[in-house]
Amino acid sequence: MNAPVTPLLSVHDVAKYYGGRIGCTDVSFDLYPGEVMGIVGESGSGKSTLLNCLAGHLTPDQGEVLFDTRDDGLRDTLTMSEPERRMLSRTDWAFVHQHARDGLRMSVSAGGNVGERLMAVGARRYDDIRAKAIDWLDRVEISEDRVDDRPSAFSGGMQQRLQIARNLVTGPRLVFMDEPTGGLDVSVQARLLDLLRGLVREMGLSAIIVTHDLAVVRLLADRLMVMKSGRVVEAGLTDQVLDDPQHAYTQLLVSSVLQV
Amino acid sequence: MSDYNFAYLDEQTKRMIRRAILKGIAIPGYQVPFASREMPMPYGWGTGGVQVSAACLTPDDSFKVIDQGADDTTNAVSIRKFFEHTAGVATTEHTVDATVIQTRHRIPEEPLTEDQILVYQVPIPEPLRFLEPRETETRKMHALEEYGLMHVKLYEDIARHGNIATAYAYPVKVEDRYVMDPSPIPKFDNPKLEMAAIQLFGAGREQRIYAIPPYTKVVSLDFEDHPFDPSKADHPCDLCGAEHTYLDEVIIDDEGGRMFVCSDTDYCSKRQADGHRGRLSPIEEAAE
Numbered sequence: 325m326n327a328p329v330t331p332l333l334s335v336h337d338v339a340k341y342y343g344g345r346i347g348c349t350d351v352s353f354d355l356y357p358g359e360v361m362g363i364v365g366e367s368g369s370g371k372s373t374l375l376n377c378l379a380g381h382l383t384p385d386q387g388e389v390l391f392d393t394r395d396d397g398l399r400d401t402l403t404m405s406e407p408e409r410r411m412l413s414r415t416d417w418a419f420v421h422q423h424a425r426d427g428l429r430m431s432v433s434a435g436g437n438v439g440e441r442l443m444a445v446g447a448r449r450y451d452d453i454r455a456k457a458i459d460w461l462d463r464v465e466i467s468e469d470r471v472d473d474r475p476s477a478f479s480g481g482m483q484q485r486l487q488i489a490r491n492l493v494t495g496p497r498l499v500f501m502d503e504p505t506g507g508l509d510v511s512v513q514a515r516l517l518d519l520l521r522g523l524v525r526e527m528g529l530s531a532i533i534v535t536h537d538l539a540v541v542r543l544l545a546d547r548l549m550v551m552k553s554g555r556v557v558e559a560g561l562t563d564q565v566l567d568d569p570q571h572a573y574t575q576l577l578v579s580s581v582l583q584v
Numbered sequence: 585m586s587d588y589n590f591a592y593l594d595e596q597t598k599r600m601i602r603r604a605i606l607k608g609i610a611i612p613g614y615q616v617p618f619a620s621r622e623m624p625m626p627y628g629w630g631t632g633g634v635q636v637s638a639a640c641l642t643p644d645d646s647f648k649v650i651d652q653g654a655d656d657t658t659n660a661v662s663i664r665k666f667f668e669h670t671a672g673v674a675t676t677e678h679t680v681d682a683t684v685i686q687t688r689h690r691i692p693e694e695p696l697t698e699d700q701i702l703v704y705q706v707p708i709p710e711p712l713r714f715l716e717p718r719e720t721e722t723r724k725m726h727a728l729e730e731y732g733l734m735h736v737k738l739y740e741d742i743a744r745h746g747n748i749a750t751a752y753a754y755p756v757k758v759e760d761r762y763v764m765d766p767s768p769i770p771k772f773d774n775p776k777l778e779m780a781a782i783q784l785f786g787a788g789r790e791q792r793i794y795a796i797p798p799y800t801k802v803v804s805l806d807f808e809d810h811p812f813d814p815s816k817a818d819h820p821c822d823l824c825g826a827e828h829t830y831l832d833e834v835i836i837d838d839e840g841g842r843m844f845v846c847s848d849t850d851y852c853s854k855r856q857a858d859g860h861r862g863r864l865s866p867i868e869e870a871a872e
Contacts, residue, residue, distance in 0.1 A: 407728045429715070429736070433743055436736050443739065444732025450742055450807040472743050 330392050332357045332498060332530050333378070338387030340370075340377050346554035347373035351387070353549065353559065357497070360524060360531045362545030362562060364538065364577065370554035371534045372502060378532065379419050379500045380409050391416075391498070414444050418491035422503035424483035427490070428475045434461060434486055435471040441494045460489040464519060481512035485519065492523065499524075499531040505540055517543050538581055542566060550574045591638040591671040597621055601639035601793070605784055608795035613762030614726070615709050620791040630663055630688060631788030633705035637686045640701055640784070641667065646674045648682035653690040653830070653847030660688075679850050689752075691773040693829050693851040696781035698798060704767040706787035709794065711755045711765035731763045734805055742810055751815075757803045758796060766802075772814045772830045777802040819844040822864040824855035 340347035348370035754771035846852035
């Protein structure tokens, strides 16, 4: 990494404590444009805390999170004013929740869900919004005639795909994903991963994916961080870490996967 | 007169409400919290409007109450009596004679003047409420001017009904800043929100007061390809023949018979007194 490229996201020494307990600590990394970073670890290892700190949902107790904004270059999102941060989170950022229900408006039709971000950044032509919504539903393999159905009428896999469409419609540069395949059965997971991989490559997205599923990072992530007890214990290229784990915990993690 | 303090509320309470009103006028469309009092009527009957009226009334005022356009329905009669009893102010049914008008669901057809105050009763002051249930979040959205969600509601209308089906409580943007719920007036009345009179909105249960000062810009939200349309029933009034007023539809028999009459009763009777006639006006005897 000696090319003079500005990182899209640069994280320095981020720490978050819950009272005396460690949420996550000593986390530093750079994410470059077009790169997908996986964060794995068992539950309670601090990976969701870290993701929420990065995405601005939680305020870390120390450290800085620099994002390469379109206008001003690298800026610390933690010291940014709230309007700026919220503007980022509905334009350049996207957040895919583990449970689609957390990320969707269940009482609003699929089209309205996808269109919300467009309207939030000022789209005021109904026909354009609708055409774009239909286009995005098509890209996540939801047929056009479902555009006016509410998400409550969708299956779990479809809801998750709808959530992804809703997030990607404004062409974000950085996507945070919290266990995007959790709670889905394996065949649906496979299709979703396939779709995600296509979208990430096609749009040149950068993404940070939190998961405990090693198959997900193997398929999607370029680089990998392994977390345990709030600390990063190992980091490196995905294949390298998974094929030649150095840290005892990573070895345990890799060997715990059932080989069918 | 009676043993009540003038206009029922004590002076400190009226002072507190007046401060909220002044703040509301200073920030058009902003919902000012106030310590709403328990009133001798149930929530939903205009407790917010009554408190605002009480804070505005002076002994010289002439007071009018409108309920769905009419002066003679329960809500209008009881609130008018309430202030006759507790404030001893003059009351009137004529829009032009009133200085303070409390209204529910309508703006009078007669254009109001700079000498008048229009007080609205508001059930739910938050226009974003049904889209975003969290009050903390809606306040933040107002503060940061994040109003995309309001258009999601209009989008849903078009997707489901082919046009913007919201017919009352149609959201407006006040002075290019705050999105506001104009209380459940028909959208036909929305263009009249830009007027010469002071408009005050009181929500008793929700403890909010907001205001539109005179001659303030009020724009109804819409899409470029689905512009705002202040629609009305496509009929003239059957009693006074007016073609430019908001009409109530009244079923008059069980054979599909119906009539359309002005919802503003004062305006309609005034027109009839001026000699205007509609389809179902009583047949008059020829002049001698």
